Amino acid sequence: MSASLNIAIVTDAWAPQTNGVVRTIGRTMDELTAAGHRPTILSPQSFRSVACPTYPEIRLAVFPYRRLAARLDALAPNAIHIATEGPLGIAARRYCIRRGLPFTTAYHTRFPEYVAARFGLPVRLTYAWLRYFHSAAQATMVATPSIEADLRARGFQRIKRWSRGVDTRQFRPRPQTNAAPPFADLPRPVHLYVGRLAVEKNIEAFLALDLPGSQVVVGDGPQHADLKARFPKAVFLGQKVGEDLAQLYAAADVFVFPSLTDTFGLVILEALASGVPVAAFPVAGPKDILQEGVSGALDRDLGRAIARALKIPRKQCRNEAERFSWRAATEQFLSNLVLIPVRLFT
Structure with missing residues (x-):
């Protein structure tokens, strides 16, 4: 699609949330704009909303249909993409069906x-x-072959691939010295986890391991206080972003990804781009990104995966990350969109 497109992206997940969905949409917006397109985000920020139960940082739009319909009518987009299945996503789906407009969706979570x-x-x-x-x-976008196969087995149809990228300029290898911050005072090796602190992330599988060195947790969420109380030997640094986060990645010896339910895992790419090998369970997401012995280790015994990952050269990890770019991912996204005939908005 070479012509400039007016694209409406409807999402229940948006700033100030910090998660893979928000980062994916944000970077896609940047790439679309750089390519000359005109993306517009329709998020809970523009609607009356309430806090999501157990996740107060997540806002849910309240009865958004009329206002969302008015916004979309005024916008008259060339394409509508529904990123999430929350209140706004449901309202946008209803809007498109009522007006006979084609639209695409994504399965992020x-x-x-x-x-x-x-x-x-x-x-x-x-x-x-x-x-x-x-x-x-008209199309449901998924990030990996494993998720596509799983959804097809469950009866989902019209699935298209939409991969992910990583900022290899921000997330990059840095000089490794034991005296350098931010882990200067911690015993090595440093085992790092970055992500939301919530039950579905399976963080206990990492923190319950008896590992040499240090276990460091970066992130926040509803399980923060509970995990900190139950695992006092672990180091909890809270949420980090930007350069602070990039430095933490690069200073770690291994990145541990204990989730069993993620559809991709952007943090895996961020770790690899920083030259850090990844240990994970052999499940959808990690097994689509990692190559055993090249960029990480997959094992049903997470401790064994960590031991193998620590032996992987950091240069190999960086090389693997360079295969993923946000530009290529956005070109996939664009090719999956279904354009709305002009007559349908006139």
């Missing part, structure tokens, strides 16, 4: 597994609802 972990609701029920939600889209 494994909500069935998250809901099951938090509330015990059977995953088959949540997947049934998600299958219904995405069934009206």
Whole structure:
């Protein structure tokens, strides 16, 4: 698509949240703008909203349909992409169906597994609802082959691939010296986790390990206080962004990704770009990104994965990260969009 496009992206996840969905959409917006397109974000910031239960930093739009419809009517976009399945996503889906407009969706988050972990609701029920939600889209974008295969097995159709990228200028290898901050006073090796502190991230699988050196946790979330109390030997640094975060990655010896439910894991790419090998379980996301013995180690025993990952040369990790770019990912996104005939908005 070479012509300049007016693209509406509807998302329930947006700043001030810090997560993979927000970062993906934000970087895609940057790339779209740089390519001459005109993306517009429609997020809870523009609507009356309430805090999400157990996640107060997440705002949920309240009865957004009328205002969202007015915004989309005024915008008259060339394409509509619905990024999330929350209140705004539901309203945008309803809007498109009522007006007979084509739209695309994305499957960023494994909500069935998250809901099951938090509330015990059977995953088959949540997947049934998600299958219904995405069934009206002309394309549903997913990040990896494993997630695509899983969704197809569950009856999802019209799936397209939309990969991810990493900023290799910000996240890069830096000189390694034991005396250098930010881990100058910590025993080596430094095992690093970066991400939201929530039950679905399975962080206990990392912190419960008896590892030599230090276990460092970067991030915030509803499990912060509980994890800090239960694992007093771990170092909790809170949420970090920008250069502070990039320095932490580069100073670590191994990055540990214990999640069993992520659809991709942008933090894996950030660690690799920093020259840090990754240890993870052999599940969707990590097994789509990592090459055993080249950029990381996958094992059902996370301790064994960590031991193997620590032996991987840092240069190999950086080389693997350079295969991923936000420009290439955004070109995929653009190729998946379905344009709205002009007559439908006139």
